[in-house]
Amino acid sequence: MPDTVAETRTTCPYCGVGCGLKVARDETAGSVTVQGDADHPANFGRACSKGSALGETLGLDGRLLYPTVDGVRVDWDTALDRVASVFSDTIAQYGPDSVAFYVSGQLLTEDYYVANKLMKGFIGSGNIDTNSRLCMASAVAGHKRAFGTDTVPGIYEDLELADLVVLVGSNLAWCHPVLFQRLAAAKAERPELTVVVVDPRRTMTARSADLHLALNPGSDVALFNGLLLHLQDTGRIDAEFVTDHTNGLEAALAAARKLSLADVAEITGLSQPELRRFYDLFARTERVVTGFSQGVNQSSAGSDKVNAILNCHLLTGRIGKEGTGPFSITGQPNAMGGREVGGLANQLACHMELGDAEHRRIVQTFWNSPRIADKPGLKAVDLFRAVKSGQVKAIWIAGTNPADSLPEADEVQAALRACPFVVVSDVMQSTDTARHAHVLLPAAAWGEKDGTVTNSERRISRQRGFMPWPGEVRADWWIFAEVAKRMGWVGDFSYDAPVDAFREYAELSGVENHGARDFDISAFAAITDEAYEALEPVQWPCPAGAAPRGTRRFFADGQFYTPDRRARFIATAFRAPVEQVSDDLPFILNTGRVRDQWHTMTRTALSPRLMGHIAEPFIELHPDDAAGCGIAPAALVEVKNARGSIVVRALVTSDQKRGNVFVPLHWTDQIASNARVDVLVNPATDPVSGQPELKYSAVAVQPF
Ligand code: SF4
Numbered sequence: 001m002p003d004t005v006a007e008t009r010t011t012c013p014y015c016g017v018g019c020g021l022k023v024a025r026d027e028t029a030g031s032v033t034v035q036g037d038a039d040h041p042a043n044f045g046r047a048c049s050k051g052s053a054l055g056e057t058l059g060l061d062g063r064l065l066y067p068t069v070d071g072v073r074v075d076w077d078t079a080l081d082r083v084a085s086v087f088s089d090t091i092a093q094y095g096p097d098s099v100a101f102y103v104s105g106q107l108l109t110e111d112y113y114v115a116n117k118l119m120k121g122f123i124g125s126g127n128i129d130t131n132s133r134l135c136m137a138s139a140v141a142g143h144k145r146a147f148g149t150d151t152v153p154g155i156y157e158d159l160e161l162a163d164l165v166v167l168v169g170s171n172l173a174w175c176h177p178v179l180f181q182r183l184a185a186a187k188a189e190r191p192e193l194t195v196v197v198v199d200p201r202r203t204m205t206a207r208s209a210d211l212h213l214a215l216n217p218g219s220d221v222a223l224f225n226g227l228l229l230h231l232q233d234t235g236r237i238d239a240e241f242v243t244d245h246t247n248g249l250e251a252a253l254a255a256a257r258k259l260s261l262a263d264v265a266e267i268t269g270l271s272q273p274e275l276r277r278f279y280d281l282f283a284r285t286e287r288v289v290t291g292f293s294q295g296v297n298q299s300s301a302g303s304d305k306v307n308a309i310l311n312c313h314l315l316t317g318r319i320g321k322e323g324t325g326p327f328s329i330t331g332q333p334n335a336m337g338g339r340e341v342g343g344l345a346n347q348l349a350c351h352m353e354l355g356d357a358e359h360r361r362i363v364q365t366f367w368n369s370p371r372i373a374d375k376p377g378l379k380a381v382d383l384f385r386a387v388k389s390g391q392v393k394a395i396w397i398a399g400t401n402p403a404d405s406l407p408e409a410d411e412v413q414a415a416l417r418a419c420p421f422v423v424v425s426d427v428m429q430s431t432d433t434a435r436h437a438h439v440l441l442p443a444a445a446w447g448e449k450d451g452t453v454t455n456s457e458r459r460i461s462r463q464r465g466f467m468p469w470p471g472e473v474r475a476d477w478w479i480f481a482e483v484a485k486r487m488g489w490v491g492d493f494s495y496d497a498p499v500d501a502f503r504e505y506a507e508l509s510g511v512e513n514h515g516a517r518d519f520d521i522s523a524f525a526a527i528t529d530e531a532y533e534a535l536e537p538v539q540w541p542c543p544a545g546a547a548p549r550g551t552r553r554f555f556a557d558g559q560f561y562t563p564d565r566r567a568r569f570i571a572t573a574f575r576a577p578v579e580q581v582s583d584d585l586p587f588i589l590n591t592g593r594v595r596d597q598w599h600t601m602t603r604t605a606l607s608p609r610l611m612g613h614i615a616e617p618f619i620e621l622h623p624d625d626a627a628g629c630g631i632a633p634a635a636l637v638e639v640k641n642a643r644g645s646i647v648v649r650a651l652v653t654s655d656q657k658r659g660n661v662f663v664p665l666h667w668t669d670q671i672a673s674n675a676r677v678d679v680l681v682n683p684a685t686d687p688v689s690g691q692p693e694l695k696y697s698a699v700a701v702q703p704f
Pocket residue numbers: 012013014015016017018019043046047048049050051052176177178179
């Protein structure tokens with residue numbers, strides 16, 4: 001390698017697979033090349049199209065490089081003073097719950113920790129939520145109900161070791177490509193590895209499956225309740241595991257018995273032979289992994305869907321062992337890391353809960369903080385409604401674009417227009433959210449900033465900077481800490497580097513823990529700067545005294561984190577999605593990702609290669625539906641309901657079920673006019689998790 005080329009090992013900023021990357025930056029040529037890191041245990045050298053194209057996205061076009069107040073460039077002191085004084089004055093006048101932060105699964109764990117410490121421990125409100133509410137909240141709620149903690153039991157290797165992999169609501173091939181590649185490689189080596197895909201759409205993942213169950217959207221609880229009964233009634237259960245390590249089976253079975261197999265067939269739209277084939281396959285295969293993602297989580301019944309899946313694994317004792325287990329496949333690069341340090345409005349740092357007085361005491365004592373929020377804060381959808389109603393008068397949005405990505409997105413824009421004080425810290429100058437900001441704060445981007453992220457298998461990896469910092473960008477943790485100091489908490493936020501925050505929450509994770517909480521990385525409480533810099537990927541937990549190599553699987557001993565250490569079956573009853581189709585709104589709108597774009601395209605749109613995959617927003621609809629509506633292939637289509645209207649290109653395909661349409665979530669007003677699908681999305685949320693129903697809204701379609 002020439003002397004002018006510097007190589008850095010870092011982690012991909014996109015999906016929750018969390019691939020390790022090797023970046024070679026040639027200072028003379030000004031080029032950056034990115035490839036998979038062969039030594040990283042998430043991907044072993046693989047990288048997908050998005051990860052490989054990262055080098056094309058590092059230019060400064062559109063970057064936010066300087067702080068502004070009311071549209072005028074200012075220095076950092078002026079901007080930070082303004083944020084601190086408005087937040088302090090608002091709190092003084094209206095109380096701590098009159099302010100809020102809305103943060104992001106794109107932040108590093110250290111950023112997340114400092115922001116949560118400021119809001120929950122010093123401002124004294126729970127009003128900090130994250131776009132992970134749109135992504136993983138139902139999985140979190142399901143895990144906590146069943147296990148007592150938000151624990152992902154298994155590891156990626158389990159998908160390779162299984163004899164049956166069931167993917168529910170997951171287009172793994174496009175949304176988590178490297179994990180799909182690992183699964184495909186395992187299947188090529190062991191063709192007897194059977195893959196079942198449960199998804200209303202015939203996605204790229206479904207095409208590759210041995211069995212595709214194109215169920216009706218929203219009917220997953222009925223499907224898995226039927227499976228629970230089949231397992232019970234055919235005796236394919238682990239009776240000893242159930243007796244020794246679980247509670248609540250009878251109630252779960254009673255809930256499931258409310259539907260006959262014929263009812264399940266009716267609700268799911270699957271034939272009884274199809275159901276029996278799946279149920280028999282699941283029953284007779286010992287090594288089963290059920291991977292689930294947004295098709296499960298993004299639902300008004302998301303938590304019940306998760307628990308209906310977990311129930312089947314508990315009944316068969318298929319958890320905590322090689323090649324078995326339920327597996328939540330995380331959407332964002334650091335949805336898991338954010339949860340570790342209290343990213344959601346109901347959480348405290350280190351998997352403690354705002355609703356638990358003992359946890360509040362532990363955290364407040366550790367922080368030596370003047371107050372601590374005494375109740376969970378507002379969840380994402382409710383938070384922006386509170387902005388609209390005037391209950392929240394100052395909001396700080398960091399690293400996310402809710403004006404495009406939240407349901408009922410036009411209402412979110414209206415809320416931001418009406419809000420007296422909006423702060424946006426971001427890497428881009430003019431997102432649909434940033435245009436509403438009174439104060440804009442330039443954040444360091446991937447390739448510049450340093451810290452850690454945690455992937456779907458609990459693996460903490462370093463993101464390392466390798467680019468010079470342009471303009472006056474700063475790290476998110478630094479921005480939050482500087483505002484905290486200006487609000488009067490100087491000594492409590494005196495971090496010099498991200499490692500200071502990492503050491504602090506590593507220490508907190510072990511305080512009064514004694515094995516009571518799953519997230520324990522206290523082995524790193526005294527990590528040196530050098531060791532943090534060189535940190536190899538590690539799976540938590542890593543408690544003090546243990547060799548800090550991490551832990552592969554949870555629950556191998558049948559011990560859970562409930563008070564009696566038993567897992568809980570949850571009685572789940574099928575509920576239909578909140579919004580129903582009608583003569584006026586006859587189609588079910590589903591939303592999701594495409595292979596080569598990420599969220600609202602602020603980075604991926606910079607790559608010509610990635611834009612070449614799918615150049616414009618589209619709607620997938622069935623040929624019969626297209627013909628019935630007079631829509632020709634490739635014609636422009638208006639998609640509308642009472643919340644709004646968009647115009648997108650028709651992609652006519654029998655991959656869609658009749659009566660169902662799909663529109664990708666990515667396009668914004670910055671990229672294509674009038675194509676923001678979230679203006680149409682129903683803001684109904686799951687009553688337990690608060691996760692919105694992003695995959696089921698009623699719409700009409702017509703030629704444009
Ligand atoms: Fe990045 Fe996900 Fe692709 Fe891996 S699979 S390179 S983490 S986008």
